[in-house]
Amino acid sequence: MLTITDLHKSFETADAPMPVLRGVDMEIATGECVALTGESGSGKSTLLHLVAALDTFDRGSITLDGQEFSGMGDTARANLRRTRIGVIFQQFNLIPSLSVGDNLSFHARLSDRYDAAWQAELTERLGLSELVHRWPEQLSGGQQQRVAVGRAIAARPALVLADEPTGNLDEATGSAVMDLLLDLVAETQATLLMVTHSGALAARLNRRIHLRHGRVAEVAAA
Numbered sequence: 268m269l270t271i272t273d274l275h276k277s278f279e280t281a282d283a284p285m286p287v288l289r290g291v292d293m294e295i296a297t298g299e300c301v302a303l304t305g306e307s308g309s310g311k312s313t314l315l316h317l318v319a320a321l322d323t324f325d326r327g328s329i330t331l332d333g334q335e336f337s338g339m340g341d342t343a344r345a346n347l348r349r350t351r352i353g354v355i356f357q358q359f360n361l362i363p364s365l366s367v368g369d370n371l372s373f374h375a376r377l378s379d380r381y382d383a384a385w386q387a388e389l390t391e392r393l394g395l396s397e398l399v400h401r402w403p404e405q406l407s408g409g410q411q412q413r414v415a416v417g418r419a420i421a422a423r424p425a426l427v428l429a430d431e432p433t434g435n436l437d438e439a440t441g442s443a444v445m446d447l448l449l450d451l452v453a454e455t456q457a458t459l460l461m462v463t464h465s466g467a468l469a470a471r472l473n474r475r476i477h478l479r480h481g482r483v484a485e486v487a488a489a
């Protein structure tokens with residue numbers, strides 16, 4: 268269960284702090300797949316970064332299965348990210364100096380959760396078996412995003428966060444990547460929180476949470 272209560276986050280600007288999240292509340296059940304929507308600038312990516320334990324917040328609380336994020340130091344947050352959270356970005360963010368195979372296993376190895384049989388199955392299911400010795404720059408966008416999906420899922424995280432994961436892909440390629448992502452999330456019983464501007468993608472998830480000016484404006488069945 269992911270619980271967010273009265274979450275506040277501001278960014279420093281030249282004049283005064285600019286509030287971006289202004290009291291966000293939500294509860295997402297284990298295994299639930301939720302779309303996070305909202306206009307540009309409403310705070311979606313900021314919220315995702317906080318839930319990914321990539322940044323700290325000013326006030327409020329985030330808990331994942333009872334584990335409270337506030338008050339955690341850098342080491343504890345890094346440990347939480349490695350062991351419990353998988354993140355997929357729009358820009359793929361693969362490590363250019365590592366082969367596809369090493370990119371796939373990178374996070375699982377870091378967190379000491381590498382499982383050779385699961386890695387082999389993931390590689391096969393993501394259609395990457397022939398590509399493991401290539402470099403990321405030698406892959407198409409869709410192939411790179413399949414590697415990013417595999418890398419995020421390899422350590423079997425409790426929570427998968429995705430920020431417009433198909434935003435850089437054409438519709439057919441994006442839809443195929445979504446199929447794989449949703450299958451793997453369901454199979455590993457992970458919870459998914461995904462930022463998207465696409466109503467069609469949001470409709471494939473269980474629920475839609477809409478942000479407006481840094482607050483939850485609407486919650487709807489997808």
Ligand SMILES: Nc1ncnc2c1ncn2[C@@H]1O[C@H](COP(=O)(O)OP(=O)(O)OP(=O)(O)O)[C@@H](O)[C@H]1O
Pocket residue numbers: 278279287305306307308309310311312313314
């Ligand atoms: N590191 C930062 N420093 C200062 N301001 C920031 C920072 N990150 C985000 N912001 C500001 O916070 C607001 C919300 O940004 P955020 O990226 O969370 O919005 P978003 O809903 O994800 O938008 P989009 O759909 O365009 O990606 C914006 O006004 C943005 O300029």
